[in-house]
Amino acid sequence: MRRVRTDRKEIYLTFDDGPIPELTPWVLDTLKAHGAQATFFCIGSNIQKHPEIFTRIKAEGHGIGNHTFSHLKGWDTERFAYLRDTLRCQQLTGTGLFRPPYGRITMGQARAIARRFKLVFWDVLSEDFDVRLEPQQCLNNVLYRAKRGSIVVLHDNLLSEERMRYVLPRTLEHFAREGYHFPVLPGGTTA
Numbered sequence: 001m002r003r004v005r006t007d008r009k010e011i012y013l014t015f016d017d018g019p020i021p022e023l024t025p026w027v028l029d030t031l032k033a034h035g036a037q038a039t040f041f042c043i044g045s046n047i048q049k050h051p052e053i054f055t056r057i058k059a060e061g062h063g064i065g066n067h068t069f070s071h072l073k074g075w076d077t078e079r080f081a082y083l084r085d086t087l088r089c090q091q092l093t094g095t096g097l098f099r100p101p102y103g104r105i106t107m108g109q110a111r112a113i114a115r116r117f118k119l120v121f122w123d124v125l126s127e128d129f130d131v132r133l134e135p136q137q138c139l140n141n142v143l144y145r146a147k148r149g150s151i152v153v154l155h156d157n158l159l160s161e162e163r164m165r166y167v168l169p170r171t172l173e174h175f176a177r178e179g180y181h182f183p184v185l186p187g188g189t190t191a
Helices: 026-033 042-048 051-059 079-094 107-114 135-143 158-177
Strands: 012-016 037-043 064-068 151-155
Touching: 012 026, 026 051, 026 158, 037 042, 042 079, 042 151, 042 158, 064 079, 079 107, 079 158, 135 158, 151 158
Parallel strands: 012 037, 012 151, 037 064
Antiparallel strands: none
């Protein structure tokens, strides 16, 4: 899935790599202040380190996705090792959604993972991870490309912090003025 088919004014914000104490609570506070939901593609090792933040994500009604336990590069990892790492994360997330780290995965890995998960990619990449970009360029990447049903990728990691802190509130304000809502991705809720 790269977009959600919808006739409604909805944009799906997604966050990769957390949860981390330096940034994820700020993301949650910002979303709450704007009445927005998002889907968090969590790394299993970060969930283990910061279970209280993961619990807060779920308690506040946000969606959860599996982003592997160790943030493995699919194209550099043998298929069964990749699947084991994904299933290890799944024990913590219990979700039906999976996003491969770096957005890359081998065909064999994808086929195996698609038996258990909905693979989620995106149609709007903020590029907040690119330290060469100014925060305004990352914001422009979102504002000029997002439309109904768009899946937008942001990162709650330290590398992206400066750019993401700039992009998130301005994205929420801009699209809220245009009448958009920010729901959880279908399949992102957990029991």
